[in-house]
Amino acid sequence: MPRFKPGQSGNPAGRRKGSINRQLAALREVSDKVLPLVTKKALAGDFDAQKLILERALPRMKALSPPEAFSLPEGDLLSQVQAVLRQVAAGELSPTVAAEVASVAASIARVKEVDIQARQPQMTQADCERFARERLAELRARRKAEEEEAKKREDEEDGGINVDIE
Numbered sequence: 001m002p003r004f005k006p007g008q009s010g011n012p013a014g015r016r017k018g019s020i021n022r023q024l025a026a027l028r029e030v031s032d033k034v035l036p037l038v039t040k041k042a043l044a045g046d047f048d049a050q051k052l053i054l055e056r057a058l059p060r061m062k063a064l065s066p067p068e069a070f071s072l073p074e075g076d077l078l079s080q081v082q083a084v085l086r087q088v089a090a091g092e093l094s095p096t097v098a099a100e101v102a103s104v105a106a107s108i109a110r111v112k113e114v115d116i117q118a119r120q121p122q123m124t125q126a127d128c129e130r131f132a133r134e135r136l137a138e139l140r141a142r143r144k145a146e147e148e149e150a151k152k153r154e155d156e157e158d159g160g161i162n163v164d165i166e
Contacts, residue, residue: 084098084101084102
């Protein structure tokens with residue numbers, strides 16, 4: 001039997017502001033004791049202690065490329081990405097910037113695709129069945145035309161002579 005009714009919280013007021021869990025309080029207490037010891041070792045030349053402090057205290061540095069000016073032609077995303085690749089090949093643009101531009105172009109393409117799908121009306125079951133019948137008829141007609149074409153070529157290769165051997 002559930003302790004709470006569905007949709008109701010067991011603590012409607014929520015957690016008190018400023019409260020911390022026991023695990024975080026214990027971690028802070030331990031770190032207050034350990035941090036001075038690690039700092040002392042690091043200052044004494046302990047490489048591991050220095051590494052620990054630097055890894056935890058400073059954020060990882062990311063390579064930043066300086067801003068580069070480039071031009072994009074009017075048109076679709078494919079032609080724009082191709083123009084960026086030509087600029088990389090010509091040495092006018094760094095590969096890093098080109099990769100970022102391509103990534104942004106891919107994101108734009110996905111957004112456009114979702115937008116197009118959202119704007120298209122959904123097909124009903126009858127629409128799907130009609131589409132399938134039409135497509136099947138097209139495929140059958142194409143297959144028949146291909147078979148007739150193949151037979152015509154065979155006849156031409158035989159010199160137009162049809163001989164039945166029994």
